[in-house]
Amino acid sequence: MEIEFQRVGKKYDSGQEALSQVSFHLHEGEMAFLTGHSGAGKSTLMKLMMMIERQTSGQILVDGVDLRTLSRRAIPSHRRRVGVVFQNHQLLLDRSVFHNVALPLQVSGADPQQIGKRVRAALDKVGLLGKEKYNPMALSGGEQQRIGIARAVVNKPQLLLADEPTGNLDPKLSTEIMNLFQEFNRVGVTVLVASHDLALVARMRHRVLTLNQGRMVNDGGFG
């Protein structure tokens, strides 16, 4: 999936300007990091891509399609093409690992047999194949984050967004998670990871976009 921001601005109703004049181009199959202090606009940028929020100025093109032209009804099918991973995993604790990962497939009306196969494939990729019957609560923080990743990729998205995916993890686990993203990128998924862990970002050697108070202050380099 190809993403293009053209002078995008987002001003909340409260008057707070979260993003202004942000422009960048994320090519299909590219992997990039998004850094900046907390409050710099990283989350807002992710929300715009997910159509959780709408920009107040500028244009966002996804595969050449202006997101402003999509109606409310078109949002679900847009989101199905995008996988998201959050810092606070957003897992449902009243169901097993399997059912958490299966959710995107159930939501898009997939075949029950297909669901079983694809959930196991996704869990295999993140190294949790044996734990599908567990409750997420029974697993460690790093494992919970991997459930979130499995859920994000189970639908074979064209774009993978991660908002502080390593926020609560120690350096070793963080590196493992980042390597996982890199693997998905290697098979062609466009990946954008928001992180304030600059050392880790630098080690990954990918393109780095830096936000500061809602403005894009650096695009390129390896951080």
Add this chain to the structure above:
Amino acid sequence: MSQKPNQRGATRESIKVSKHQWSSRSSFSLSKYLLQHQATLTESFVRLVGYPLASAMTIMVIAIALSLPGGLYVLLKNVESVTDQWEQQSVITLYLFSQLEDTQALALSHRISAQADVASVEYISKEEGLRYFERSSGYEQILSSLSENPLPIVLRVIPKQAVDLDSLASLQALRDGLASQKEVEYAELDAQWLQRLANILSFGQRFAYALSILLIVAVLLIVGNTIRMAVESRRDEVMVMKLVGATDAYIRRPFLYMGFWFGVLGGFFASLCILLLSWWVSAPVERLIELYQGGFQLQTFNADEVVLCLTISALVGVIGAWIAVNRHIANIELQ
């Protein structure tokens, strides 16, 4: 740049991905869709059972709210069936002066039966009246203690016109004409109190409608409130489902089915209430009716009406859930 080498492979892979998505979308079939609905139907029922006390209370409140208009409906149905019987019997009863001779009375009877608007006249002599009175009321002792027959000669005039609301005025005119005969002490038109009954009945019907509407609105609110709480308690789930691309229809579905279950179960227990209540009152009512010699059978909900009750309550449940869910799903957005 450094991404260049794997970009080509990447493009090929993502084409494969989108093709896959396309094929899974085109394999949409009705049976699969129905299967999904069936699964949601079962799942929402299981959820209901998962909170037995809360669910039972909601269902019983709905059942009580619905059994009130339902019971009123059954009551009206019974009153109507009674009045149907009375309508055919409607007559003008003429009570003649007691000093009148039989011959004079008979002459009057012939005169009246010759009238164009009269179908027939039944002549009830004093003796017949007495025997009838003895037979039907059980005042034999009191009657036998009287030295003479106190009853007047009675003429039962059956008008040609059937009595209904339209013909009432002309029947009243007929009654007035007969009352003005010098032999007649008092003339009574049965239809008069039938008219009153009809008015009471139509009042009762309107009252029942108003009550039904009010209570159905109450059921809407009860279901709406319960569903609102259900949505609230599953807020995280709704949020995550939205995040992974669930349509509003998909998110709505389990809640609508929940409303459906509340409605159907409420309607079921309301029907049960009404059936039990009719059964409970049937013995005394039938004894009471027997006293008035009516060939009357107490009516209750029949199968059609039970089905209607269930349909209405299910519909109200779904509508209540729809309103609540639509309002609340829109409010749940991802943070």
